[in-house]
Amino acid sequence: MEENQVVNEEPKFKFPTEKIELPSKGLVYPLDNPLSSGVVEMKYMTAREEDILTNQNYITKGLVVDKLLQSLIVSKINYNDLVVGDKNALLMAARVLGYGSNYEFSYRGQEYEVDLATLENKEIDESKFSNKNEFEFVLPHSETPITFQLMTQGLENKIDRELKGLAKLKKEVSPEMTTRMKYLITSVDGNDDSKVVREFVDTYLLARDAKALRDHIVDFQPDVNFKYDIEKPNGEFEEIDIPITVNFFFPD
Numbered sequence: 001m002e003e004n005q006v007v008n009e010e011p012k013f014k015f016p017t018e019k020i021e022l023p024s025k026g027l028v029y030p031l032d033n034p035l036s037s038g039v040v041e042m043k044y045m046t047a048r049e050e051d052i053l054t055n056q057n058y059i060t061k062g063l064v065v066d067k068l069l070q071s072l073i074v075s076k077i078n079y080n081d082l083v084v085g086d087k088n089a090l091l092m093a094a095r096v097l098g099y100g101s102n103y104e105f106s107y108r109g110q111e112y113e114v115d116l117a118t119l120e121n122k123e124i125d126e127s128k129f130s131n132k133n134e135f136e137f138v139l140p141h142s143e144t145p146i147t148f149q150l151m152t153q154g155l156e157n158k159i160d161r162e163l164k165g166l167a168k169l170k171k172e173v174s175p176e177m178t179t180r181m182k183y184l185i186t187s188v189d190g191n192d193d194s195k196v197v198r199e200f201v202d203t204y205l206l207a208r209d210a211k212a213l214r215d216h217i218v219d220f221q222p223d224v225n226f227k228y229d230i231e232k233p234n235g236e237f238e239e240i241d242i243p244i245t246v247n248f249f250f251p252d
Contacts, residue, residue, distance in 0.1 A: 015043040017074055020093045022086040023121035023222035027129035028150060034077050036131060040090060041074040045098030053249055066153070068094060068249075080154030083133065085122075085223030087153060092116060092224055095248060105243050112230050114242060122225045134186055137216060139209040144200075147187045148213065150221050155183050178202060181210060184217070 019039050026038030049071055058064045069090050070079055082090070095103070101117035128135065133149045149155070162179055181201045186192060188200045226242045 015046070015074075017041050017043045018093065018097060020090060021121070023089050023124070023224060024083060024086050024129070025124070025126070025222070027124075027126060027131060028083055028133045028222070029081065029131060031131050033081060034075060035081055035086070039075075040077065040086075042072045042090065042093055042097065043074050045072065045094065049098065065091060072097075080152065080157065082153050083150045083221065084152070085150075085221050088224045088226075089121065092119065099249070103242075103248065105245055105247070107230060107240060107243065110230075110233070112228075114228055119242075120225055122223050124222050128220075135220070137213060139206070140212050141206050141209050142204070144204075144209075145189055146185050146213075147192075148184050148217065149186050150217065151180075151184065159183055177210070178205075181205060181213075184213070 019041050022035070022038050022040060024038070026036040029035040049068055052058060052067050052071060053064060055064070055067070058067050066079070069087070072094050073079070073090070096116050101115050102113065103116050104111060104113045106112070133152070134147050135149070136145065136147055138145050159176075159179055163174065163176060166175060166179075178201050182194075182198050185197050185201065188197055191197075227239050228242045229237045229239050231237055
């Protein structure tokens with residue numbers, strides 16, 4: 001090397017990271033999917049992620065959370081594979097890694113404070129999971145056996161595109177509820193033909209059966225336990241779901 005020759009080496013910065021345990025423990029993903037490990041590595045938030053949080057284009061399009069998490073996730077995963085409960089866990093971790101675990105919120109005019117680091121994942125019955133996102137359920141009123149899948153980011157994207165397409169037809173009523181059911185239900189009475197599923201939802205799915213399925217999914221799906229006991233002014237306690245408000249990522 002010639003004397004005084006300058007070698008430009010790009011500095012190698014190592015971002016601190018944390019491994020986040022998924023509520024699903026990876027049991028809803030095929031074994032060849034990296035998410036089946038039940039752990040996702042995330043880096044701490046930087047100024048770059050704060051730029052994402054304040055990006056008006058992302059805010060307008062409702063993409064802020066997705067862009068933020070995609071920027072923070074270090075593990076080589078397909079973001080669209082994430083089920084909702086696991087995504088919630090990563091969102092919670094992003095807040096704690098970015099701004100700490102102390103979270104203040106208002107509820108019915110009262111101010112409360114919670115330590116997000118104390119929130120735990122819901123307990124799940126692992127015997128009901130077999131590294132496949134498909135589960136059995138019998139609609140209680142029509143007694144129709146179906147299979148369903150947990151909502152993933154990829155399904156959310158498909159539903160959003162379909163609803164936007166339907167909106168262009170200027171329908172007076174948005175079919176959001178039935179559209180979601182058409183994606184969540186994967187088979188009816190053993191038949192997994194999508195046309196059969198869609199016809200069933202449009203014509204035969206009772207409202208009370210639809211509600212029963214929604215309630216079952218909420219109880220069944222792996223997720224963060226957002227339940228929190230607050231003390232009311234009269235000294236009694238009430239269990240609520242922690243509200244995710246605008247100051248979740250803007251504590252100041």
